[in-house]
Amino acid sequence: MEAEMDVKGKWLLPTSPQKTWEALNSPEVLKACIPGCESITDTGSGHFEIVQVLAVAGFKTRFSSTLTLEDPNPPHSYVLRFEGNAGSAGFGLGRALVALQPTADGGTQMNYQATAEVGGAIGQLGKGTVDSTAQSLAETFFSRFDQVMRGQLPVDDGAGALDRLWGMMPPWGWAISTLVLVFIVYWGLHGTW
Helix, strand or coil: CEEEEEEEEEEEECCCHHHHHHHHCCHHHHHHHCCCEEEEEEEECCEEEEEEEEEECCEEEEEEEEEEEEEEECCCEEEEEEEEECHHHCEEEEEEEEEEEECCCCCEEEEEEEEEEEECCCHHHCHHHHHHHHHHHHHHHHHHHHHHHCCCCCCCCCCCHHHHHHHHCCHHHHHHHHHHHHHHHHHHHHCCC
16 A cells, blocks of 8 residues: 655745755765664765664654755755665655745745655555654754754764764775775785786
8 A cells, every 4th residue: 555645845044045055965964854864875976875764653664765866956956856665664755846045134945845655564554644754754854954054953973083084085085095005905915016
């Protein structure tokens, strides 16, 4: 059995559309804001792999999800496509339009409209339960996002020094460092190129 859900709303933020856009594209910020998020990995080209644990009407389950950013129009809008799998508990597929508008006070009004379909055991809960859970998750996300943008919620929630280091060096820097390390190890083992 499947259930469809629709969620829409708006949120006023104290930061400019550009700063809001940058935060919405930051894996660290997303991890701090997504309810139950255990990990988020930027796999490149607007694709993120997310692992989160959610409780929906008594079902506590781990979702492995892919989030894809489509039709980006920085810093104004994009479409998010979501595909989640919770094994025997069910699945979720969805799409959301996120639009950022500047406000007169220099902030941003973030408008969102999402539709999703859930199936499996979660889908059997019915549209009312699924809609209210989705609305609650959206409110939690945007409340946390607002706190991050106001500096009231830390983004680095205990990540180690290596995690912070990974975030500071550009990908090409890590690629070069890795190649150099491979050459050094090879030379150390074989004594010759």
